[in-house]
Amino acid sequence: METENRNDPEKNENKPEENKFDLAESKYEPVIGLEAHVELCTRTKMFCGCKLSFGEDKNIYTCPVCLGHPGSLPVTNRKAVQYATKIALTLNCKIKDYTIFHRKNYFYPDMPKNYQISQYDLPLGVNGHLDVEMGDYTRRVGITRVHMEEDTGKLLHTGTTGRISESEASIVDFNRAGTPLIEIVTEPDIRSPEEAREYMIALRNIILFLDVSDCSMEEGSLRCDANVSVRKKDSEKIGTKTEIKNLNSFKFLQKGLEYEVERQIKLLEAGGKVIQQTRHYDSKTSTTKVLRSKEEAHDYRYFPEPDLVPIYMEGKMVEDIKKTIPELPSAKAKRFEKQYNLSSYDSNFLANVRDLADYFEKCCSCYDNAKNIANWLMGDFSALLNKEKMAIKESRVTPENLCRMLEIIDEGKINSKMAKSVLDAGWGILKTQLKYKAIARSVVFEEVNEKYTTQICSGCGEISGNSPKGRAGLGIREWICCECGAIHDRDINAAKNILALGHERLAVGISVL
Amino acid sequence: MEIHYLTAHELKDRLKKREISCREIVESIYSRIEEVEDKLNSYIRLEKEHALSRAGEIDKLINSRAIEVADFTGIPIAIKDNICTKNITTTCASRILENYIPIYNASVIDRLESRNYILVGKANMDEFAMGSSNENSYFGPVRNPWDTERVPGGSSGGPTVSVAAGEAICSLGSDTGGSIRQPASLCGVVGFKPTYGRVSRYGLVAFASSLDQIGPLTRDVEDCAAMLNVICGHDENDSTSINAPVPDFKSFLAEDMKGMKIGVIKELMSGGIDPEVKEAVQRTIKMAGDAGGKVEEVSIPSLEYALDVYYIIAPSEASSNLSRFDGVRYGYRNMKAKTLREMYQRTRAEGFGEEVKRRIMIGTYCLSAGYYDAYYEKAQRVRTLIINDFKKVFDRFDVLLSPTSPTTAFKIGERIEDPLTMYMSDICTIPVNLAGLPAVSITAGLSEGRLPIGLQIIGNILREDNVLKAASCLEKAIGFADKPEI
Numbered sequence A: 001m002e003t004e005n006r007n008d009p010e011k012n013e014n015k016p017e018e019n020k021f022d023l024a025e026s027k028y029e030p031v032i033g034l035e036a037h038v039e040l041c042t043r044t045k046m047f048c049g050c051k052l053s054f055g056e057d058k059n060i061y062t063c064p065v066c067l068g069h070p071g072s073l074p075v076t077n078r079k080a081v082q083y084a085t086k087i088a089l090t091l092n093c094k095i096k097d098y099t100i101f102h103r104k105n106y107f108y109p110d111m112p113k114n115y116q117i118s119q120y121d122l123p124l125g126v127n128g129h130l131d132v133e134m135g136d137y138t139r140r141v142g143i144t145r146v147h148m149e150e151d152t153g154k155l156l157h158t159g160t161t162g163r164i165s166e167s168e169a170s171i172v173d174f175n176r177a178g179t180p181l182i183e184i185v186t187e188p189d190i191r192s193p194e195e196a197r198e199y200m201i202a203l204r205n206i207i208l209f210l211d212v213s214d215c216s217m218e219e220g221s222l223r224c225d226a227n228v229s230v231r232k233k234d235s236e237k238i239g240t241k242t243e244i245k246n247l248n249s250f251k252f253l254q255k256g257l258e259y260e261v262e263r264q265i266k267l268l269e270a271g272g273k274v275i276q277q278t279r280h281y282d283s284k285t286s287t288t289k290v291l292r293s294k295e296e297a298h299d300y301r302y303f304p305e306p307d308l309v310p311i312y313m314e315g316k317m318v319e320d321i322k323k324t325i326p327e328l329p330s331a332k333a334k335r336f337e338k339q340y341n342l343s344s345y346d347s348n349f350l351a352n353v354r355d356l357a358d359y360f361e362k363c364c365s366c367y368d369n370a371k372n373i374a375n376w377l378m379g380d381f382s383a384l385l386n387k388e389k390m391a392i393k394e395s396r397v398t399p400e401n402l403c404r405m406l407e408i409i410d411e412g413k414i415n416s417k418m419a420k421s422v423l424d425a426g427w428g429i430l431k432t433q434l435k436y437k438a439i440a441r442s443v444v445f446e447e448v449n450e451k452y453t454t455q456i457c458s459g460c461g462e463i464s465g466n467s468p469k470g471r472a473g474l475g476i477r478e479w480i481c482c483e484c485g486a487i488h489d490r491d492i493n494a495a496k497n498i499l500a501l502g503h504e505r506l507a508v509g510i511s512v513l
Numbered sequence B: 001m002e003i004h005y006l007t008a009h010e011l012k013d014r015l016k017k018r019e020i021s022c023r024e025i026v027e028s029i030y031s032r033i034e035e036v037e038d039k040l041n042s043y044i045r046l047e048k049e050h051a052l053s054r055a056g057e058i059d060k061l062i063n064s065r066a067i068e069v070a071d072f073t074g075i076p077i078a079i080k081d082n083i084c085t086k087n088i089t090t091t092c093a094s095r096i097l098e099n100y101i102p103i104y105n106a107s108v109i110d111r112l113e114s115r116n117y118i119l120v121g122k123a124n125m126d127e128f129a130m131g132s133s134n135e136n137s138y139f140g141p142v143r144n145p146w147d148t149e150r151v152p153g154g155s156s157g158g159p160t161v162s163v164a165a166g167e168a169i170c171s172l173g174s175d176t177g178g179s180i181r182q183p184a185s186l187c188g189v190v191g192f193k194p195t196y197g198r199v200s201r202y203g204l205v206a207f208a209s210s211l212d213q214i215g216p217l218t219r220d221v222e223d224c225a226a227m228l229n230v231i232c233g234h235d236e237n238d239s240t241s242i243n244a245p246v247p248d249f250k251s252f253l254a255e256d257m258k259g260m261k262i263g264v265i266k267e268l269m270s271g272g273i274d275p276e277v278k279e280a281v282q283r284t285i286k287m288a289g290d291a292g293g294k295v296e297e298v299s300i301p302s303l304e305y306a307l308d309v310y311y312i313i314a315p316s317e318a319s320s321n322l323s324r325f326d327g328v329r330y331g332y333r334n335m336k337a338k339t340l341r342e343m344y345q346r347t348r349a350e351g352f353g354e355e356v357k358r359r360i361m362i363g364t365y366c367l368s369a370g371y372y373d374a375y376y377e378k379a380q381r382v383r384t385l386i387i388n389d390f391k392k393v394f395d396r397f398d399v400l401l402s403p404t405s406p407t408t409a410f411k412i413g414e415r416i417e418d419p420l421t422m423y424m425s426d427i428c429t430i431p432v433n434l435a436g437l438p439a440v441s442i443t444a445g446l447s448e449g450r451l452p453i454g455l456q457i458i459g460n461i462l463r464e465d466n467v468l469k470a471a472s473c474l475e476k477a478i479g480f481a482d483k484p485e486i
Helices: A002-007 A009-014 A078-090 A193-210 A250-269 A315-323 A329-339 A344-351 A354-366 A370-388 A399-410 A416-440 A490-509 B008-016 B022-040 B048-063 B107-113 B157-164 B181-187 B221-231 B275-290 B301-324 B340-351 B354-367 B373-396 B419-424 B430-435 B464-478
Strands: A028-039 A102-105 A115-118 A125-133 A138-150 A154-157 A170-173 A180-186 A222-232 A242-245 A277-282 A287-293 A478-480 A487-489 B043-046 B076-080 B118-123 B170-174 B190-193 B214-218 B261-265 B294-298 B399-403 B439-446 B452-459
Touching: A028 A193, A028 A250, A078 A125, A078 A138, A078 A180, A078 A193, A078 A315, A102 B301, A115 A138, A125 A193, A138 A193, A193 A222, A193 A250, A193 A329, A193 A354, A222 A250, A242 A250, A242 A287, A250 A277, A250 A287, A329 A344, A329 A354, A344 A354, A344 A370, A354 A370, A354 A399, A370 A399, A399 A416, A487 A490, B008 B022, B008 B221, B022 B043, B022 B048, B022 B076, B022 B118, B043 B157, B048 B118, B076 B157, B107 B221, B118 B157, B157 B170, B157 B181, B157 B214, B170 B221, B181 B190, B181 B439, B181 B452, B190 B221, B190 B464, B214 B221, B221 B439, B221 B464, B261 B275, B261 B373, B275 B294, B275 B399, B275 B439, B275 B452, B275 B464, B301 B354, B301 B373, B301 B419, B301 B430, B354 B373, B373 B430, B399 B464, B439 B464, B452 B464
Parallel strands: A242 A277, B076 B118, B076 B170, B261 B294, B261 B399
Antiparallel strands: A028 A180, A028 A222, A102 A115, A125 A138, A138 A180, A154 A170, A222 A242, A277 A287, A478 A487, B043 B118, B170 B214, B190 B214, B190 B439, B399 B452, B439 B452
8 A cells, every 4th residue: 555655746745755855855956967868750761761650560670781681781861850849959969070880789679680880979068058948947957869770679578567577478579660769868957856847848849849759757758867966065076877768657757856856865964975876767666776887888899880880960950950840839829818908927837838829829710818728728628638638739629629619608608617627528428328319219320521511512412612610600600502593501511411411322332211 | 715714895895786695695604603603602692593584584575575684784883792692691601690681782883783784692701891812701811813822812712703703794992901902912803992981981891980981893994983973973972972973984994194293102113012913013103104104203101100000090990990890789699698798798799700809899899988089089190190191292293103902822821820920911002091092903914923913003082083093004014814724
């Protein structure tokens, strides 16, 4: 039971532990640097023409190159270089005039060539920074380097537990091998586990804006390792660090660091010494365990990849890439504040997540009370999405739907309480209920594609010149078909069309009648 | 002359005139193979059945006028066993790839297939192209047709001997430090290493990526030029392949060398060069002058370091290139190992031969933390010096001449216990790879013991034209036509 409690932060907050460690009261402060890995969402792999894949059959997206067959050679994916450059520029990095790949040599079965093509002393971007808002202060985190490399394959261990120690055999799936990967390394500028978490969230949000990666920690397209040491608060000297692996969620990142910082401080206070080692975060126990010590560290024998030529990052090319960078969260928030007359808090909330920002602006284009939209989006609508564990992109309530609802409230046809329950019940539930009731009464239930059902005249079947179209047509209630002269109520016309579509489907299904 | 000793262009003429069929050519090659292969061991694998049926198909195509007879149409060609052939084993003469069947064709194979060539078989070589005597093959040594007690040179021993002994009309080899030119010299055939990047390396199992280059072994310079026409050109699968126009190399075959500026490399005409070799080379230098060339001696002092540089860079790259042979995905695997680490160790210990392991060790050492700067990094700097020295020399000269090998063919077993002496065999050819230059070896004549002596002609980057001009002109002046008695 105790471990369960520990995994639930809410319960922990309600029940303070007796000797809970308080970092603020300690004489020590943590010094943290992060290494983030971002899988790019290019169409093909980093060095061959194989498609990127997700959760498909094993080893189907492979070729001689990404399988490391003898004689095969890598060719750099231009798109990946562009995407990486976008990330580096956004993180305020200096783009090197030319950049080269190195080989990082070590043996492991998930690496087809037993070396990884990566970058070493001439990375793509250097000396950048990312400002992380911490509420009452801003932490500027220096970006040491942004570099490109290829991902490894995946090892699958047989047996029920999936653990290597308990399996008879291991299988390698090379679908992921060669996926373009960007490594983003920070300076040791981070001073608390919370800052580390906020940095990663900010990094994810900014990269999502660039549309170059899914940045899903769950699916592993965003991963993170941390270097941690502690030192006396008045000291300038950096202490001995440990590297923490397997921090594969924002929560685990913070919890892993909290554990490690506390472990190191307690060790030093007891007169002990921190040993340089790589540690593994165990999410079940919220602790870190030794993976390997410095003595066991690899000598990667880096040397310039002779199969690839240097990439010259010409000024014009970099300028062209710069032009493709969209408006970023901070700039967007400032614009929202001005353009829609929103508070700074509201603007930041809406601007930080790309899909939410886009949704908000779509709403603003068909309904003119921006503040009202913001309130709904930040309040009930977000709460509802959270409850359903649904991304705003996946919601079936379109910006047009939401605006229409706000209009109806404004017209006084329903009150906002009713509107909330309409939203809450949602389209999905209506559908489920309808289907259930239809089946119970032997009525045929058919789903049809409602596309064009508003625009087509139910009388003559033509897309009439003056039928309501798009957002602009939302205001048209009644219209006359210019093809056949039929007079329509918008919704009734659409309903007729939908019914007709349903019948068509039915006809195919029961042709014997 | 017997069919198996004709050149590809002579056979092309006969095919065109319907005086001979592909099937006859292929049959004559295989009967020659039956006759001499036991003594020579040129091949790791023969593709007789496939070759005969292919020949029949090509004859039909020619007779029905479905295809024109182009260069190498229906010509039996041997392919070094480090060039990937789809569905046909490609072993690199190593136990670790004994049963490896590639899933794709090397780019050069695709190019040859577009000409309807005929694959005779996969030719023997030093394991992973590491060696100068072809004694390092898991499938046994190749023997020199001029004296079967002697080595044919290496690492392209099989491709070279097959051409020299009439077991193929021509062949493709690979050259990392002299592996085409040195055996060509020791066996009396023409061997050409093109400019680095002229020929796609896609599908050539890598030894040292920054030095490897595929090239032809032929009976004369004309066939050599024709083969360059087929295999040269940009390939988007090889990032290091040069995107430059490819001229018609056959148009450079010349009668004289009027106005050509010829440099004789001083450092490669002294020291360890065998007097007989030196004399033969000097005779051809005189011929060059007689043919209208302006001959001058030239010194390139940095060549002194070429061998040292090579034996750091090549093993370093090799140690990384060969790490993929681990028993996980393909090739030999030790099945008794209990742990992953043990599997790696035993697979590689048992799968690789002695010379390969030696070079992996040297390379791993040179790239290790703390040694990288002193070895690999420094070697790269000296390599740049050598490149720059060649650049300067080519401001003044069109081609450079030297012996190809400091000696004629040596006895099997003579140097195998002494790697350093063995490494000296490539002293004249290695600088060319380091600088990425094109160079050819043609036969300057025979020694008193009837062993071939090779002349090396080196050109500037992408100036295969000058090399071919000098080679064709000197080939005529020398008039070498002897064949080995096996």
